[in-house]
Amino acid sequence: MGREGGGGAMSEGVVKKVLLSYAYVAIWIFLSFTVIVYNKYILDPKMYNWPFPISLTMVHMSFCSGLGFLLVRGLRVVEPPTSPPMTRDLYVASVVPIGALYAFSLWFANSAYIYLSVSFIQMLKALMPVAVYSIGILFKKDTFKTETLLNMLSISFGVAIAAYGEARFNSWGVMLQLAAVAFEATRLVLIQILLTSKGISLNPITSLYYVSPCCLVFLLLPWCLVELPVLRATSSFHPDLFIFGTNSLCAFALNLAVFLLVGKTSALTMNVAGVVKDWLLITFSWSVIRDTVTAVNLIGYAIAFLGVAYYNHVKLQALKAKEAQKKIAQADEENAQLLEERNGDRKNDSQA
Structure with a gap:
């Protein structure tokens, strides 16, 4: 009898853990889905028509900086890392490069929404493992393997086919998205080199507390040169505080969801969940936004998807x-x- 009770308790614990894992995955997929579609809605000239990706990114970073400062210094919900402590030299050497890469990654990724469909952007994002592996080898954080190289080539081949079949192919948009992938992959590798290897552990709140102001500074110069003159010329525009406020809140919540998902499951779970999210976004883009998704698109992405699945x-x-x-x-x-x-x-x- 005792064993049956123990087995029942154990099975209930396992079921609860599995259900929680699915809940974390669902929350992350929902928020990631919402942020992507929301950004597309704001930036796309055919929708809200506010094509200022640097400004939108700066709005996000300002919101995250303010909320991060409130939670860390004001309410003290979380404490900054103490072992090792975040000194000025450590911040400049470790956080500033990551902040710069994050700023450019977000800038170019948001810019791509102006020129490309949501579905095609998700297909191009399948190149992330290829970029991470290539940069990992460049920085000697990964070892070269012929089998892995063939896998990366299969992913690249699939994305190339998807690009060939894209109905709304825009070379500038593709360049922006590929640049975003390259910057993001470099950031992920540098996190391992500059933070993880030094024993620095940052949760999303402390990450935003340290990284968001840095991103804001790096975005300031291109914003002054590229978007500020245009914004001054369109002084009649009055931003909707509800739209930009909820959009920023979703972006902040997404960072918390990433921490929740990775912390309670694993980074690999997020990669697998990301594939599910991509298929959902492609379906949504085709059925709701009415973006054109061709058969060649789907065949190419299916090949890339199999490569990413094998990589995972x-x-x-x-x-x-x-x-x-x-x-x-x-x-x-x-x-x-x-x-x-x-x-x-x-x-x-x-x-x-």
Whole structure:
């Protein structure tokens, strides 16, 4: 009877954990979906028609900076990292480069919404593993493997086919999105080099607290040169506070959802969930926004999707192997300690 009760409690715990994981995934997909569609709505000339991606990014960063400062310094909901402490030198050496890359990544990604459909942008984002792997090798954070190279080539081939079949192909928009992917991939690699390797752990609130002001500074110069003169010429425009406020709030909530998803599950789970989100966005773009999605588009993305799925599978197997080795090493260490204790007891007995 006792075993059955224990088994029932264990099964309930497992079910609860699985349901929570699905809830985290659903929240992240919903918020990511909302932010992408909302940004497209604001920036697209055929919708809200406010084609100022730098300004929109600066609105997001200003909102996140203010809210991050309130939560960290005002309400003290979270504490800044103390081991090691975030000194000025560490901030300049580690956070500033990441902030600069994040600023340009967001700028170019938002700019692409003006020229490309939501569905095609999601297809181009499938190149992210290719960019991360290539930059990882460049910075010697990853090792070259022929099998992985072939996998990256298959993803690239699929995206190339999708681009060939794109009905609204715009070369400038494609260049902007590819630049956004390159900057984001570099940022992800530098996070490993500049933060993770130094033992610095930032949650989304402290990340926004440190990174958002930095992004704002790096966006200020291009904003003054590119968008400010145009905004002055269109002084009749009065931004809708509700639209920009809720849009910024969604962007902030998305950062919290990323932390929740990765912290409670894994980064790999987010990658897999991202594939589901991409298919949902493609379907939404075709059925609701009425973007043209061709058969060649879908064939190309299906090839890229299979490549990304295989990439995630290989990463999952590598993580499982690493965890297994870690457990074996812990077991060996425990056995060695136990043997040492037994030898010590025998030695004490012989002396007595």
